């Protein structure tokens with residue numbers, strides 16, 4: 084079988100990494116062309132640094148017969164339009180999170196992709212991380228008994244404020260990975276959330292009613308409880324953890340140390356930590372694309388899917404509304 088030709092929309096922090104993986108690390112795929120914004124196109128063409136031919140826009144990308152599947156890694160506020168445009172052209176879509184910037188728009192994306200019948204995968208890379216995969220297997224096998232409590236922590240360095248302006252906010256952009264992890268690890272659904280937040284890093288977030296520190300209390304359908312803690316502050320490096328407590332034990336997914344070797348000296352234990360998400364989840368970002376390509380070649384349904392994409396934004400939306408209006412908010416209403 085020949086390789087699958089990929090187009091990519093967006094060559095920013097994450098799109099560039101996806102392009103590198105498709106071009107050199109994912110067997111069965113090849114990088115064909117990319118669409119970026121006007122300013123970046125001029126810069127890449129002038130510098131000769133473009134990783135593949137650049138086209139003017141998404142319409143030009145999907146019009147190419149050698150583009151057989153598309154990765155959408157443009158800013159979140161454009162995902163709705165870009166995903167629908169690719170799906171309508173009949174090409175499989177791998178989309179970065181979140182699927183859209185409102186629940187209503189996300190439901191429209193789901194309807195459009197389902198109507199088109201194209202394969203779809205959402206970029207929740209933690210589902211391809213060996214630590215999260217092992218944790219899920221253990222929990223599903225009953226190793227910790229009945230799940231009673233979830234705890235997820237995500238702390239990252241703050242991106243530029245202009246990125247955050249169109250990101251949808253802390254819960255849509257960052258904690259959304261933890262919301263998906265709750266469903267992936269426990270197999271349970273979140274019924275209701277109660278959230279609070281604060282600004283401690285970037286005062287300009289107040290201009291668009293965003294926060295850089297947030298806590299979301301979760302109530303699961305099973306009656307289990309949980310908490311997600313997210314912040315745009317990570318002085319000691321990228322900090323990601325998930326703990327699932329059960330009636331007979333707990334599972335902790337935590338692989339934040341950069342090297343599988345530790346220095347012990349007069350300071351005690353000195354361990355280097357991952358700096359960026361592109362380091363911590365590098366292999367998972369490659370493996371999620373490999374999973375997408377494998378599903379396309381087998382003709383099976385890629386995972387995580389449209390339902391996973393939609394549930395995560397419903398939780399992010401409920402958390403955002405709870406933080407703004409106070410009180411518990413039921414997810415999906």
Ligand SMILES: NC(=O)c1ccc[n+]([C@@H]2O[C@H](COP(=O)([O-])OP(=O)(O)OC[C@H]3O[C@@H](n4cnc5c(N)ncnc54)[C@H](O)[C@@H]3O)[C@@H](O)[C@H]2O)c1
Pocket residue numbers: 092093094095096097098118119120121123140141156157158159161179180181206207208246256360
């Ligand atoms: N899964 C993850 O862990 C993860 C990590 C980072 C970002 N993301 C998501 O990926 C998306 C991109 O984030 P980023 O940090 O790479 O952003 P970025 O700002 O670094 O890059 C955005 C890219 O989109 C391009 N772009 C802008 N407008 C466009 C248009 N109209 N048509 C085509 N291309 C256009 C820009 O040229 C740029 O290459 C966001 O939705 C973000 O939430 C996911």
